[in-house]
Ligand code: KG4
């Protein structure tokens with residue numbers, strides 16, 4: 001079965017073709033980063049309009065790359081939520097129109113399920129069950145995953161997401177957008193020890209997180225003195241250290257609490273090399289294993305949506321009324 005995946009939940013248009021027989025055939029991505037850069041964050045209306053411009057040309061591109069035609073598709077998957085309502089509606093309407101025109105079923109995919117299953121696209125995929133650390137721009141969750149659609153929430157952030165903490169700290173420090181990669185880059189030359197930042201909820205004895213206090217600490221630290229390049233790098237390194245220390249400690253605690261041996265990391269913050277280094281070390285110390293998607297599939301992409309859609313082909317419907325779910329709880333999903 002050949003599934004087209006369409007991702008338009010935020011500021012990236014991702015399109016991919018996944019075959020249940022041969023795996024991922026092709027994928028294409030258009031990032032709107034340049035467009036949103038001058039506003040210092042995603043402008044939802046501009047995002048929606050740009051998805052309209054990009055989605056069909058990218059669809060043509062992935063079909064061409066694989067030597068296939070629209071009529072070869074067996075189903076069309078799209079991100080139904082969570083995300084920006086207008087941006088989601090673009091993907092939903094294109095997917096549904098294609099489905100209607102071709103008389104193929106359409107599947108609404110949960111964006112975070114896409115992230116969660118992305119490591120299964122790798123040549124050495126993790127077996128179920130595993131613990132998943134989901135760290136995107138809007139979510140920070142630890143999940144127990146017993147199979148596709150079998151998700152139990154172990155803990156989550158009580159305020160800001162880890163990605164948001166990176167983004168907001170970067171913005172306060174004038175590092176530009178998107179903040180996560182910019183802060184990580186600045187941190188490369190920074191030295192630890194000059195600033196002292198909190199590790200929120202590190203010792204809370206549960207698997208929840210809190211990151212909102214960090215931006216206040218960053219603001220205080222950066223206001224206390226005039227920041228030169230050196231100090232800015234040191235502060236960036238310290239922010240990265242604080243966030244990744246808490247993420248790694250809680251992931252380890254989740255493995256210990258569940259008795260599971262496999263940790264899967266998904267979502268944009270999973271691209272952070274310091275986080276990866278910490279997790280690799282922590283997990284190998286207890287004889288467990290950690291799995292990541294390839295770097296390009298950590299952040300938003302169409303491949304994870306095509307794949308998650310393929311896992312849910314049974315749910316594919318030839319009903320062409322559509323809606324989106326800007327807010328949608330992952331733990332509510334059911335197994336296909
Ligand atoms: O999963 P994602 O692409 O989009 C959402 O579904 O939100 O995650 C985006 C988030 C942003 O907060 C971005 O700053 C962060 O992931 N991010 C990073 C890195 N790359 C992306 N954070 C830290 N280090 C990175 N290298």
Ligand code: ZN
Nearest residue numbers: 115136299300
């Ligand atoms: Zn995402």
